[in-house]
Amino acid sequence: MTNRIELIQGDITKLQVDAIVNAANTSLLGGGGVDGAIHRAAGPELLAVCQLLGGCETGEAKVTKAFKLAAKFIIHTVGPVWREGTQDEEQLLANCYKNSLQLAAENDCKIVAFPNISTGVYHFPKDLAAKIAVREITLFLEKNKVPEVVIFVCFDQDNFDIYKGLIKGNRHQAIERDA
Ligand code: APR
Numbered sequence: 001m002t003n004r005i006e007l008i009q010g011d012i013t014k015l016q017v018d019a020i021v022n023a024a025n026t027s028l029l030g031g032g033g034v035d036g037a038i039h040r041a042a043g044p045e046l047l048a049v050c051q052l053l054g055g056c057e058t059g060e061a062k063v064t065k066a067f068k069l070a071a072k073f074i075i076h077t078v079g080p081v082w083r084e085g086t087q088d089e090e091q092l093l094a095n096c097y098k099n100s101l102q103l104a105a106e107n108d109c110k111i112v113a114f115p116n117i118s119t120g121v122y123h124f125p126k127d128l129a130a131k132i133a134v135r136e137i138t139l140f141l142e143k144n145k146v147p148e149v150v151i152f153v154c155f156d157q158d159n160f161d162i163y164k165g166l167i168k169g170n171r172h173q174a175i176e177r178d179a
Contacts, residue, residue, distance in 0.1 A: 004141050004149050005134075007167055009160040012153040013041035016070040018109035019063075020153075021100050023117045024076040026055050028062065034115045034155070043068040050076070059095035063103045073107055075100045079118030082125065090132060093118055097136035105146045113151040116159045130162045 012020050012034060022038045025031050028050040030039040039046055045067045053076075056062050061077040077100045080092035096117050104112045114133065118124035137150050152167070154160035 004147075005137060005167060006149060006151040007154070007160070007163050008151060009154045009157070011037065011155065012113050012115050013037050013069060015113050015151070015153065017111040017113045017151065018071065018147075019073040019075050019104050019107065019112045020066070020069065020071045021061075021112065021114045021117070022074050022076045023115050023120070023122075024056065024078050026058060026078050028053050028056050028076055028078075031121075033120045038069070038074060041069055042066055042074065046074070059092040059099065061096065061099040061103050063107060071113075073104075073109060075103050075112075077117065079122050079124065082118065082123040089118075089124065090128070093124060093129060093132050094136050097133055098140065101137070101140045101144070101147065101150075105144055108146060110146060110148045111151065112147045112149075113153050115153055115155065116163075119159060126159055127162050130159065130166050134163070134166050 023034050030047060049064050053062050056078050058078045058080050061075050063073050063075050066072055066074045077096040079096050080089040082089055119126045119129045152163050154163055
């Protein structure tokens with residue numbers, strides 16, 4: 001049984017992994033939620049670099065160094081705002097995971113941590129978002145050797161409970177561990 005998907009509950013900025021994924025906005029200039037936490041922890045150099053990136057389209061992803069974070073890279077992706085499923089949000093969220101994984105592979109990131117993209121300020125339904133995330137990660141891992149391990153980092157209890165239920169039956173058995 002390959003343990004290539006892990007699940008933890010905690011703060012993504014604390015993880016010593018190759019890349020952490022940021023749930024950013026199209027400006028890439030920081031904000032609240034996990035975006036704010038990552039910018040605070042990475043320090044002001046991150047904003048300076050992001051100012052040169054020219055923003056990011058919803059569903060797309062861009063990579064930067066991680067500066068003061070324990071991780072090597074930050075992969076910034078912009079999730080869709082939930083508009084009752086009327087604006088192709090499911091496909092856009094799937095694209096966030098696909099494009100982030102592609103960038104992780106291109107940068108030889110062996111261990112990558114994802115937050116629950118779009119499920120906070122952007123109000124994407126948590127259970128639907130989790131299904132999309134687990135589906136896209138599982139498909140990518142079945143076709144690619146890198147990343148070797150993907151960690152789902154749940155900050156809130158709702159998401160953690162949803163992912164626990166979802167991943168249990170997954171081919172890649174989850175390891176639950178404290179952050
Ligand atoms: N570590 C891991 N996950 C976190 C952390 C953290 N330190 N802080 C918050 N989260 C979780 C939230 O609990 C939520 O499940 O990240 C998930 C995504 O929530 P948001 O950060 O609100 O992101 P999102 O819903 O994608 O909205 C993006 O919010 O912060 C702004 O600039 C950001 O405009 C963008 C929007």
